[in-house]
Amino acid sequence: MNAEPKPKTAPGPARPHRQTESAHPASYVQKYPRRRHPHAAPGRASTKYLTILATLILALTPALALAQGYAGLSDEAAAYAPVTPGHTLRFPQDHQPHPDFRIEWWYITANMEDEAGAPLGLQWTLFRQAMKPGDTSEGWQNQQIWMGHAAVTTPTEHYVSETFARGGIGQAGVAANPFKAHIDDWHMTSQTNDLTEVTLAASGTDFAYEVQLTATGPLVLQGENGYSRKSDQGQASYYYSQPHYTLTGTVTLGARTKTVTGTAWLDREWSSQPLSPDQTGWDWFSLHFEDDTKLMAYRLKGSGAYTTGAWIDADGTATLLPNDAMQFEPLTISDVKTRQIPTRWRLKWPEKSLDITVQALNPQAYMTTVFEYWEGPVTVTGTHKGKGYLEMTGY
């Protein structure tokens, strides 16, 4: 059903530290849902990125999906809760899962330094995907699937791990009070029901980390009060962030344990609708500047290209980045695995007098998970200096 099988990743000495516990789902689903992106578009053969869920639905209703394309999927999506403008997000309730929606994540990235001042980054992600709307039943019959991704990136190394879990059996899930999101032994834990202070831990066969995050600013609602538009055709998600975390903790790489400090960024997003079928991937930036302002900007690629994001002041006030306001220009293309991926970018937002160069800390920060993508820390120079994270799919 996916007419564009990706070339197999060439194994070899250059391969990053990969540890896929469960590799075979790769063949169930060739592509992976992206981070702040709920909406993989499953309908057409040309669509590049599919979510597990979308593929599952596709498989369940192949005739529908293939014959009717987008319209058919819209019908299918109708069973899930819709994302509508004007909805008010509530906290701490919205830290919890939204099983009525098809897809959701708790996504944290962090830029850190070790004792010697060497830069490194980490990623911690928990994805939830529903095979059936609103299922909260106990036991194996629960139709929610959970997936965790974790990574640590240094200038020369990239450590990756992933794991999968069924809902309803206790292997993965999110608890309300105190807040705890977990899959296996990975967790994001608070002492209370909010996300002001959280402990974050994950591990693989060759790395582990445990860090404490402290929010120094308010939650930020993305888009229009948390309603984040993804296309001109109405695709959208509910989306809020906590970009103001400071971080302390330890990172263990192989046998070395480092004490680290830094900043972290949480994205929370949930939705039911797929991406527009003419969108084939994205380039996504979340940047911390030295003056404590932040920028989130992304570009959905393809014929239905759409750019958006937010400028976040030090006090947390967010300004929407309108479609087409930001210019994205790849400067350096790197060979990553068998792909050509831009690892140095120029971003310009004339209204904000922003003209920056974004450089990957480690151009080989490729996630060799079942659903592959590029994700790693970046450094920023130009009109604004700082660091952040970059995620790219569709290459």
Place this chain on the structure above:
Amino acid sequence: MLAQTLRALLSHWKRRPWQAAALLIGLATATALWSGVQALNSEARQSYDRAASLLGADQYTTIAVAGGVPMAQSDYIALRRAGWRVSPILEGTYVSNNRPYRLIGIDPLTLPPNALGTAAIEGAEDLSSFLAPPYRIFTGPGTAEALANTGLPPFTIVEDLPQGTLIADIGFVQATLGQTGEITRLIVAPTQKPSRQPLANITQTRLIATPPRETPELASLTNSFHLNLTAFGLLSFVVGLFIVHATIGLAFEQRRSLLRTLRALGTPQRTLLTALAMELGLLALTAGAAGTALGYLIAASLLPDVAASLRGLYGAQVPGTLTLSPLWWLAGLAISLAGAALAATTSFWKAARLSILAPVGTEAWLSSELAAHKVQRRLAAVLLAGAALTTFSTHLLAGFALMGAVLMAAALLLPSLLSALITILARTARTPVAEWFWADTRAQLGGLSLALMALLLALSVNIGVGTMVDGFRQTFLAYLDKRLASELYIYAETDAQAEAIRTRLETDKNVTATLPIWNAEARFRDWPVSVYGFEDHPTYRESWPLIDATSTPWDDTATGTATIISEQFARRFALQPGDTITLPTPKDDWPLSVAGIYADYGNPTGQMLIPMPELLSRWPDVEKRRYGVRTSAAHAARLAETLTEDFQLSAQQIVDQSALKGISRRIFETTFTVTIALNALTLAVAGLALFTSLLTLATLRLPQLAPAWAMGLTRARLSKLELLRTTALALFTALAAIPLGLAVAWILTAVINVKAFGWKLPLFLFPDQWLKLTALALVTAALASAIPALRLAKMRPTDLLGLFSHER
């Protein structure tokens, strides 16, 4: 020229159809028995391999509850949340139309890559429909067909899945088996996180990890069983080759003049040999094809018994139908060709060295008897020396080598022995007829010796196996009486129910004791050992089948410093009462002295007894669901009925002693069904060997009989003497077979059994068996010589006279 030569050679068989039949039947039977046994073995091995590769049991460490009962799903979750990369499996039996199916539940999201061992399972549609109602079941084509329209979820056909296996989502399987929240075992992914906590920190002593096996567990457990089959197959093959050798040798002698003539007519030696080889190849292929087909029939008819034995002994699931590869058929033809080539070596050698100028005559075949005996005796001595060497090896093959060497040496010594016997008997001859009789018997020995050897082998193996089987039956029944001392055996649903039953039984005045049968699984030097706790009760002291012990085994053991171990355990590690072992337990490395050794027939793994308090202190989480109940035999049935009713027990949960004994007995009976069947076939082949040898010799012998007839012995008298001669030779052979059979029995019970199964069988003698077999041998011999004798009796005098006018 080759074609003409070949035609000339083949014309021989047209004139002697019986001889052709003998050759073909001999070779076909040999091939049949051999390839039949191979088919049985390969079928069983294939199913072990399939079962083993299923879910990667051959690649992955597994975690399960000691003793094989289900584990709680909460332990699985606890392990995942402690960083263990494990995947749950729930396995159970699904019964449809009274047929059991192996139903396996998996969680595809955590299953290690390729653990299903088949690519067919890994498609997108499969996963989606697999996880969600109405679910989907993966199974093989035959099983899907058998289960069509039974209300199960839709099937996805996966060719490689073992027969009778159903794979579905663990959620579906838990619901179907009524085992919500239960897991049979966990598959441990090959790469684990160093940060995970040790198993014992998370699940205490509840779970044990078992590393993957290089060879499937079933394959190694059943290895001795299959080696046994192979040995008997090989024996039958060898017996068959005796026939072939005899027939080919005879045909060569009969055609000596033909070969000479052909050479004299200008046929080059190379052409002659090529023609001979082609003739042999043709015969071997014909016999091989027939034999392989026959082998298929043998295998197909024995397979249900083999499958039953394997299931009963080892719990191995082997399908009841044969699926043979083309390779197997080719192997059948190849073994036939190889056998024929082997059997024809001497004849070829002679043909190659045939001198055109040599005088025509039946020379080597019947003459130089004594020289041959000398060679045979030397060979036998070499074989016996080799046999002595095998005692240094502990390998099972050495046991079979010993048996093979002893049997072959005995067979080789037989002609010398019979010759000596005839010499002695000839001295008692008082009349010329008697003297002629013995002299002629000795002269005939050369032609019959191979057939007699075959008979000797078949008879002695029959005696040996018969002695072993009957001895086993006798020992086993006595052993069962001791070992299954309790009148009732209860296996409760839960520990709590077991406790309730126990409380109830304690109030029953007809119940003299309720003995817990609780055990943990341990490993002693990497060998699986079941550790049983016992409550000090006269039942054990009085009836436990101890083979060897210190003076006070039960008192020693009760102190917690000693143990009583099974014979397999003792033999495997060469332990004797008084020795000390160190048993690794979850709590400590426990030093124990061996206080006694008991018989534990039929168990492939080790066993040991320790006092119950020691078991509970070291393995506190053992399952406490099994009890033996001591009561009067009369009360047992009534008690079983009441308990079944009050506690809603199923038939499997409460078993009375007699039923259990019945089950055990049946398992052991089927174990030997195949051996006995192969034995009977071997005996039949030996009878055939005798028959064909006599038949082919009959014509050859006429020149020796004609003078006796001419001197006044009537044809009727002559044919009676012929009958008597054959019967006498068979009788001597049968008598020789008895001590040889006992030697075989000793090798089987004291050498092979110990090496294969780890226990020794006491040797009992069954003289009635010997009588029966001797009688059978005599009847076979009489029947075999009946046709030639009748022919002789009815031969026209002119034919006999004619013999004198023919050139010999």
